[in-house]
Amino acid sequence: MSVITVLAAAVYWLQSPMGFKPSYLNASPSVQVLDLAIEPGTSPKGVAQAIADAGADVSPELLRFWFRISGQDRAIKAGSYEITPEMSPRVVLNMLARGEETLRTVTLVEGWTFKQFKQALAKSDNLKLTTQGMSDAEIMAQLGRPNLHPEGRFYPDTYTYAKGSTDLAVMQRALKAMDRHLTKVWNQRKSNLPLTHPDELLTLASIVEKETGRASDRPLISAVFHNRLKMGMRLQTDPTVIYGLGDAFDGNLRRVDLRTDTPYNTYTRGGLPPTPIAMPGKAALLAAIDPAPSNALYFVAKGDGTSHFSQSLNEHNNAVNKYQRGLSKQGQ
Known part of the structure; x- marks a missing residue:
């Protein structure tokens, strides 16, 4: 066989799909992906063997030889990879050298x-x-x-x-x-906020997150809580009570729950609860340090995802009668 013939065969092999061994296909005919895990410190020879062991129909010796002559054998990176039937040895090596993990x-x-x-x-x-x-x-x-x-x-x-x-x-x-x-958000806070530590910001943001039905209401909801904190008024927010109940909460918040004292019951205790009650997103964090300019002290869910905000208890009670009559308590 001439050198040209050998080179032509090698080029053809490098570009050809690696395929799967019959044993692999017989084991799981529906699977069209081979999982390949390369541990740190694995030698190029070990990588070639791992590819064959994973189920690729390829000679480990030939694959190792290709790794060496390509000049990329020492560039192979550890990680988790997937080999599909149409991949050629060249494509697989490039994937391993670039560290293109699955x-x-x-x-x-x-x-x-x-x-x-x-x-x-x-x-x-x-x-x-x-x-x-x-x-x-x-x-x-x-x-x-x-x-x-x-x-x-x-x-x-x-x-x-x-x-x-x-x-x-x-x-x-x-x-x-x-x-x-x-x-980042704490460093953007205004100087007149009733928050003294980033942890308090995180806790307030978690309450804003849980109370928000529509994104546009976040700054106003934040304003209600800021106004109450400044006045020394209890937050009286249902999500903190629910969090304090833990697994005892069955989906129905009762009046007795609002009167049952826990560290998270903001009806029975003043100030913020001892920890956050959920994981707030960026919008809730920003709302917590940038409340809307409002004197509102109350809000109630309107049933359409938005809330009605009130400055007085009388106005709030009227809103409750309007929007919550016949419904379970959902807001302040």
């Missing part, structure tokens, strides 16, 4: 509690669950924040992660993201 996403929603965040992580695809069985205190200690209550400390956003990443790693990113946003 990514998944998990979304943390505004207003979620830490419990809901953990539930979302537990359902996420190809995420290693390392915190299962840990208490919230143990998780926060693992994150480097011992003795810090986890509620509200994680920024709601969509996070990407490589296959095989841990839930703790995603938590760490969300934790640091909230740190950044909270610091």
Whole structure:
């Protein structure tokens, strides 16, 4: 066989799809993707063998030879990858050298509690669950924040992660993201606000987040709470009471619940609750430090997602009669 023939065959091989071994297809005919995990420190020879072991119909020796002559064998990066049937050895090597890992996403929603965040992580695809069985205190200690209550400390956003990443790693990113946003917003605050610490901003923002039915109402809802805090008037907000009830809340908030004292019952206690009650988003954080210019002290849900705001108790009672008659209590 001439050199030209050999080179032509090599070029053809490099561009040809790698395909799958029959054993792989027989095991799961519907699967059209091979999972490839490259651990840190794996040699080029080990990478070639891992590709074959994953189910690609390719000679490890030939693949290793291609890695070496390409000059990219030492550029291969550890990570989690997917190989599809149409990929050629050249495409696979370029993917490994660029570190183009297979990514998944998990979304943390505004207003979620830490419990809901953990539930979302537990359902996420190809995420290693390392915190299962840990208490919230143990998780926060693992994150480097011992003795810090986890509620509200994680920024709601969509996070990407490589296959095989841990839930703790995603938590760490969300934790640091909230740190950044909270610091930025706190530095934008006005001097006349009744807030003395970023933690108070976070707590108030979490209440604004839970009380908001329509985004445009956030600044006015924030104004109501700011006005009450300045007057020393109790916040009297249902979401804090519900949070304080925990698993005992069955979806129906009763008058007896409003009278039952807990650290989070803002009907029985003055000021802000001891911690946030949910994870506020950027809009709620901004509303909490930039309330609308209003003297309103009350608001009630109108039933269409918006709220009616009142300056006096008499006006508020009339609004309650108008919008809430025959309905369960939803607002102030």
